[in-house]
Amino acid sequence: DAGVTQSPTHLIKTRGQQVTLRCSPKSGHDTVSWYQQALGQGPQFIFQYYEEEERQRGNFPDRFSGHQFPNYSSELNVNALLLGDSALYLCASSSGTAYYGYTFGSGTRLTVV
Amino acid sequence: GENVEQHPSTLSVQEGDSAVIKCTYSDSASNYFPWYKQELGKGPQLIIDIRSNVGEKKDQRIAVTLNKTAKHFSLHITETQPEDSAVYFCAASKRSQGNLIFGKGTKLSVKP
Numbered sequence: 001d002a003g004v005t006q007s008p009t010h011l012i013k014t015r016g017q018q019v020t021l022r023c024s025p026k027s028g029h030d031t032v033s034w035y036q037q038a039l040g041q042g043p044q045f046i047f048q049y050y051e052e053e054e055r056q057r058g059n060f061p062d063r064f065s066g067h068q069f070p071n072y073s074s075e076l077n078v079n080a081l082l083l084g085d086s087a088l089y090l091c092a093s094s095s096g097t098a099y100y101g102y103t104f105g106s107g108t109r110l111t112v113v
Numbered sequence: 114g115e116n117v118e119q120h121p122s123t124l125s126v127q128e129g130d131s132a133v134i135k136c137t138y139s140d141s142a143s144n145y146f147p148w149y150k151q152e153l154g155k156g157p158q159l160i161i162d163i164r165s166n167v168g169e170k171k172d173q174r175i176a177v178t179l180n181k182t183a184k185h186f187s188l189h190i191t192e193t194q195p196e197d198s199a200v201y202f203c204a205a206s207k208r209s210q211g212n213l214i215f216g217k218g219t220k221l222s223v224k225p
Contacts, residue, residue, distance in 0.1 A: 004156070033212060042119075042202050042215030043157065056211045090156050092213075099206045100145045100164075102213065104156035 002027060004093050004105035012111045013081050021076045021108045025093030031055075032074040033102065034066060035090040043090055049074050050097065078110075086112045115140040117205050119216025126193050127224055134219045136203035137185040143205040146186045147213070148177060151200045160201075161188070193223045 005024040013019050025032050031050045035043035045058035049068035068074045072093075078085055088109050092102040116139040126132050138146075144165035149157035163170045163177045163186065170177050174193075179186040190197055200220050204213040 031211075040218075042117075042204075042217050043213075044215070045212040048211050050211075058212065097211065099208055099211055100147070100162065102147075102159070104149075104158070106154070106156045 004091055004103050006089075006091050006105040006108050008108060009106070010109045010111075012113060015081055015083060015112055017081050018077065018079045019081060019110060021078075021089050021091075021110070022073065023076070023091030023093075023105060024073045025091075026103045029093035029095050029103065030072045031094045031096060031098075032068060032072065033092045033094070034074070034076045035092065035104075036060070037088040037090055037107070039087070046076070081112045083112050086110060115143055115205055115207075115210070115214040117203060117214050117216045119203050119219060121219060122217065123220045123222070125222045125224065128193060128195060130193055132190045132193050132197070132221055132223075134188045134201055134203070134221070135185060136187070136205075136216050137183075138205045138214075139184070140205070140207065141181075141184065142209075143207045143214075145206045146177070146179060147204050147206075148175075148188050149202045149204065149215075151202065151218075153199075157202060190221075193221075195223050195225050197221060198223045 033048040034046040037043040047057040088107040090107045091105045147162035151157045176189045203216045
């Protein structure tokens with residue numbers, strides 16, 4: 001039973017560019033949440049997708065956007081990259097509207113130069 | 114909104130000793146408190162969780178206690194082993210909030 005799969009594992013982008021990160025949820029899960037984890041910090045909530053709609057959003061600018069597909073997989077898009085966007089981006093999947101039972105992927109390490 | 118504070122930021126113990134990590138939360142409506150272990154290069158892995166209707170939960174060498182009145186919860190690891198070395202995060206959530214609020218993490222080092 002595959003867990004949460006994220007791609008790519010590492011990425012280097014130049015300031016001002018755009019990036020797309022991908023996530024496939026754990027089998028049986030239909031909700032995807034994205035978190036940003038800066039070095040030495042705890043993960044911070046970006047947004048959550050359920051039934052192909054953004055259900056909740058954290059305190060992140062509109063440069064961060066997402067999408068969920070009918071197969072429950074999800075993408076995180078970041079436009080106009082800043083040096084401060086360098087972080088580990090984690091995807092977590094869960095079931096329905098449950099506020100527990102999250103499974104995290106290994107993340108995508110984004111470096112902005 | 115909810116704020117979770119975690120202490121200590123680093124903890125070093127000898128193999129076989131116990132380790133305790135403490136967290137406090139600010140929103141009295143929070144009712145779900147998971148603990149995650151994150152190893153280098155990996156995502157957080159759930160190791161134990163507790164809901165506000167119980168005061169303690171144990172799973173082999175790991176236990177979590179919750180004091181709703183004081184709004185704090187703790188992770189206890191007994192008989193520590195070198196493979197317990199990792200960063201541990203506490204978090205809080207509630208039914209009306211579909212996301213987790215994390216503490217800043219504790220780096221645990223278990224010395225052989």
